[in-house]
Amino acid sequence: MSKIAIIGAGASGLVAAIVAAKNGAQVYVYEKNNKIGKKILATGNGRCNVTNESIELSNYHGLNPSFINPSINHFQTSKCKEFFKELGIEMTEGHRGRLYPKSQQSSSIVELLGYECTRLGVRFFLNQEVSKIEKINEKFVLHVEEKSLRVDKVLIATGGLAMPSLGSCDSGYAFAKSFGHTIVPTHASLVQLVCKEDLKSITGVKVQGDIEVFIDNEMKMARSGDILFTNYGISGSAVLDVSRLVANALLFKRAVHVKIDLLPEYSKEQLKNLLKKRLIFSNSKSVELWLEGFINSKLARFITKSISVKNADDLDNKELAKLVYALKNMSLHVEDTKGYKTAEVTAGGVNTKEINPKTMQSKLEEGLYFSGEVVDIDGDCGGYNLHWAWASGYTAGKNMERKSGD
Numbered sequence: 001m002s003k004i005a006i007i008g009a010g011a012s013g014l015v016a017a018i019v020a021a022k023n024g025a026q027v028y029v030y031e032k033n034n035k036i037g038k039k040i041l042a043t044g045n046g047r048c049n050v051t052n053e054s055i056e057l058s059n060y061h062g063l064n065p066s067f068i069n070p071s072i073n074h075f076q077t078s079k080c081k082e083f084f085k086e087l088g089i090e091m092t093e094g095h096r097g098r099l100y101p102k103s104q105q106s107s108s109i110v111e112l113l114g115y116e117c118t119r120l121g122v123r124f125f126l127n128q129e130v131s132k133i134e135k136i137n138e139k140f141v142l143h144v145e146e147k148s149l150r151v152d153k154v155l156i157a158t159g160g161l162a163m164p165s166l167g168s169c170d171s172g173y174a175f176a177k178s179f180g181h182t183i184v185p186t187h188a189s190l191v192q193l194v195c196k197e198d199l200k201s202i203t204g205v206k207v208q209g210d211i212e213v214f215i216d217n218e219m220k221m222a223r224s225g226d227i228l229f230t231n232y233g234i235s236g237s238a239v240l241d242v243s244r245l246v247a248n249a250l251l252f253k254r255a256v257h258v259k260i261d262l263l264p265e266y267s268k269e270q271l272k273n274l275l276k277k278r279l280i281f282s283n284s285k286s287v288e289l290w291l292e293g294f295i296n297s298k299l300a301r302f303i304t305k306s307i308s309v310k311n312a313d314d315l316d317n318k319e320l321a322k323l324v325y326a327l328k329n330m331s332l333h334v335e336d337t338k339g340y341k342t343a344e345v346t347a348g349g350v351n352t353k354e355i356n357p358k359t360m361q362s363k364l365e366e367g368l369y370f371s372g373e374v375v376d377i378d379g380d381c382g383g384y385n386l387h388w389a390w391a392s393g394y395t396a397g398k399n400m401e402r403k404s405g406d
Contacts, residue, residue, distance in 0.1 A: 008158040017029050033126065050387075051099050134178075179362065210264040295327070
């Protein structure tokens with residue numbers, strides 16, 4: 001029986017603990033927080049977006065995204081659903097293939113993962129922060145406050161820097177570096193964007209729109225979905241989807257601006273013709289009042305600032321063209337992101353070139369493993385990051401303690 005220490009009781013650490021314990025290992029889990037799974041509880045607005053019906057390589061990022069293939073191939077969506085069903089969790093499908101527990105409560109996931117760990121004899125040490133890990137005589141020695149623990153293998157499942165209010169920190173990177181690993185520079189991902197323009201007058205307005213990202217005036221990415229205007233800039237699912245690219249560009253001091261199509265369901269010509277027809281009912285209304293009922297009133301007032309005429313009766317072809325352009329090409333200059341404080345995930349991390357993708361074991365130190373967000377892999381919004389956590393934890397747990405015949 002191997003003695004295994006897991007640093008971090010998050011998504012990947014808990015799954016690894018269950019798998020390793022099932023295979024016969026004695027598992028010790030150290031967690032600096034006062035409870036397990038704190039970040040799981042916050043995912044999916046408290047509902048926990050467990051996974052997605054469609055898990056593809058294109059949903060993942062890092063210097064080497066294909067690193068995920070062995071873990072994802074062995075822990076596909078069907079395997080994920082089976083794993084959680086054995087714990088007692090049924091799934092229900094939401095928007096764009098997102099899968100949630102049928103209870104619609106992330107606490108269901110945490111409680112049943114915790115129960116299974118306890119049932120299998122996993123020992124938790126909460127409010128216990130590991131300060132140092134070293135290798136002495138083929139054993140790993142964990143230093144925790146004034147105590148130490150000798151184990152055969154260690155899994156670093158500490159997560160990244162996102163959501164520091166939930167206990168995120170850089171300890172995993174420090175442990176990795178102490179064993180010679182390199183860290184790919186980190187930045188916030190799935191995060192809100194801070195814009196130069198004053199958007200206070202449209203704070204709270206949400207649209208289903210298209211967003212294009214321009215880096216040094218070259219269009220690099222386009223996404224569709226929710227776009228929420230805030231007092232600092234923009235948020236929403238479409239914004240989170242492009243935020244990784246934006247954050248990386250800002251890291252290298254590149255100029256970033258976005259263009260938003262507020263009415264993607266219409267072509268420019270269709271929109272111009274529709275607005276022309278609406279002029280029949282202008283009845284001396286102001287341009288902004290004339291637009292109400294067609295777009296949000298706050299947006300109407302914001303957009304019409306670019307129109308020189310005040311009365312809808314005075315709109316000619318030139319002014320209509322300007323209005324169409326403003327509605328389909330709202331340009332905003334991005335200065336920053338909201339950072340790790342509100343980011344859902346960390347991009348960057350332990351370099352995957354130094355980890356065996358088939359086992360999650362370090363190539364530099366035998367018996368040292370990594371899983372989840374601490375590794376240089378991050379996913380799109382929609383359950384992909386949690387799926388990577390489950391899958392990499394499953395791979396690590398299985399290989400830290402293998403049954404004969406595995």
